Amino acid sequence: MQFVDEFKAGRLWGMLTSIDLFDCNPQKIRSEKEIKKYVIELCKLIDMKRYGETFTVRFGEEERVKGYSMMQLIETSNISGHFAERTNSAYIDIFSCKYYDPVKAEQFSKKFFGAKRIESYFTVRRMPWAKEQKRMEMPNPRDWFFETLEFDRGVSLSVKGKQIYSKKSPFQNIEVYKTKAFGKMLVLDGAIQLTEKDEFAYQEMLAHPALFTHPKPERVLVIGGGDGGILREIAKHSDVKEIDLCEIDEGVVLASKKFLPFTAIGFKDKRVNVFYEDGFKFLKGRKNHYDVIIVDSTDPVGPGKTLFSSNFFNLIFDSLKESGIMVNQSEGIFFRMKFIAETAKKMKKIFPHYWYYYTMVPTYPSGTIGFGFASKKYSPFKVKNKKINGKLKYYNKKIHNAAFVLPEFAEKML
Amino acid sequence: MQFVDEFKAGRLWGMLTSIDLFDCNPQKIRSEKEIKKYVIELCKLIDMKRYGETFTVRFGEEERVKGYSMMQLIETSNISGHFAERTNSAYIDIFSCKYYDPVKAEQFSKKFFGAKRIESYFTVRRMPWAKEQKRMEMPNPRDWFFETLEFDRGVSLSVKGKQIYSKKSPFQNIEVYKTKAFGKMLVLDGAIQLTEKDEFAYQEMLAHPALFTHPKPERVLVIGGGDGGILREIAKHSDVKEIDLCEIDEGVVLASKKFLPFTAIGFKDKRVNVFYEDGFKFLKGRKNHYDVIIVDSTDPVGPGKTLFSSNFFNLIFDSLKESGIMVNQSEGIFFRMKFIAETAKKMKKIFPHYWYYYTMVPTYPSGTIGFGFASKKYSPFKVKNKKINGKLKYYNKKIHNAAFVLPEFAEKML
16 A cells, blocks of 8 residues: 555655445434444544544534534544435545555445445645655546546546536536636536547548548538537538538537537538437438438447447438448547447448548547448548638548558457 | 535535645644634634534644644534644645535635645535536546646546556656556656557557668667667567667666566567666767667656757767668657657758657557657658568558658648
């Protein structure tokens, strides 16, 4: 345990473990006697010398927090607890300038109060001269957004910023942040969707490869993409006559129009028609209609999940004209290679041609994200020379070709 | 303030602000009267109803923590404080299930005790049903490593893992972690250098482009690279006769040999000679000697800083034979484009040919890192057909060429 060394080296003043216990045994948290017993046993277990008696008091100003509060001074600081009877939860803090094993304390507390679920937070209190202990620094949860999508995997990207919008739509949680490094940021169900500073790398590389490959992409459909960024890129092509957007969640469009004008500008183009519908239902009514279909979906969880199924790819195939091209968001090679290979297999069964290509987006997990390119006729390696309206920051003819070149380990799996 | 809404929505049970004050006014923290006054004023300021008197007691079991402790029950939980006299610091916790402004509380506390420096941590205590509030989740600092190198910029990558080694060498802090997602991880001065899972993407792309470009790279020098990974890649080339490594910090080599056998295996090749020297001094003694020089440096801070200077590039130029090639670690395009352009300018003044190329490494800031390719004669676009010993996971002939193709915004700046 590294903190022992920190104490020995004189860099730590103390440590605070905050333990939240949920679904406790109702009898235990309602009993003054049990609470006092808990304190005595805990102090024995983690070797803390009690100073004076355990102080308990019943609170009840608010129904929400009604129940016992406990405080115990110990020779090396204090232990406090609050027992919320309405919800059968307990909130305990163990602050000591003497080292103890927080895991032991957590486990004992959970067991004693018969809690079904525990959450705990750990704070180290440093000595003034411990400044240089860089690895002790951590983002302050008040100022930072944590991408929790890769938590299970053990990777997290944090971005400094304040939440400026939050709404639960019938489909997902929609949040907007104002960040220090990346400007405005759109978050759906806890996953970063785009940021002002690096969205161009995603939007340009999802939209342009198909549009520069197809010699005459007159009718284009976007599925998803409620932020408008893909519309913005398509609108730069003057050979496009009709741009349909099928987005299941109007909430994303409303939030984008209010907070993300840099992508929502895409909705202003006169060729754009917006449909708030389920992609499956929408496609069934449009056979043999589109030259290019762009699937700008979230990750394959929540509302985005079905957009990676064979059923969906079949519908896309039928909605495309005989020389049609489909591109879709297809995850990154470092974290999801197995999923990419599985999805590729499904697409290859339906489309005569399939390729995977990718772009770099710093705020996506691993910094890389890829796309599927499925085609009925055209190969992406014959890029057409077309003039477009508006400037590009990522895409160019050379990058178009380079994006299809994969590192050896990824190439082998596709 | 987003927490007000959280309280209103009934998702929060309470909030805990832990305030550490350093360099306090010595009189104030030694006065029971002042401490009691502080509690009364603080409670007024943040609108908390005190419950009973402020309890104070002098502790002194250990010299390190000697001083007053204070506890105050409030109607909505408690406030506690510990005043460490030897270091003139104070550690205060404000826990309340009623909302208050933590910034106000922090500022008042700092001012009251005349502290010169403040650090504070914030913990939200949630209701059992607040589970879905994903953005409240945060990495537990006991289990996660935080890359603090991009903190100022407002970006942080966290990796779940335990520290298994830590040593301060004369040059830098050397740490090794065992991580959940990436296996073993080497950290120098708080910056992730390599992880077991993705180091191949860096090592292969730094080593092979130069070695496959040079028709006969007999003498190769590595500057830096104490982990051995670059040596491992060079050793795969049978046309190489002599591999010198100049590493300033023996500590890195020792730690790698002990914990990172997958890279340290590079030291076992018989052609390898290791010199623990400063790169500048080493180069001065070796004029017109090497075919390829690979600079595997840390970021341009700490010991890596001088390795991006014109003086250093001049020495490299002189140490290379007339057809020599130099490659060096040159940062990523998303976060350091300005620095890359400045470094490129320096290198172009000295070498007749210069190109920038890149690779993808999930654990580096932005997920991308690039290299400078400076050459006296050979162009990197004529890759030689060579057989090597050992397999490659990232590099292949196509990726070699694609790696030199830059997104539009980066190309424009070089």
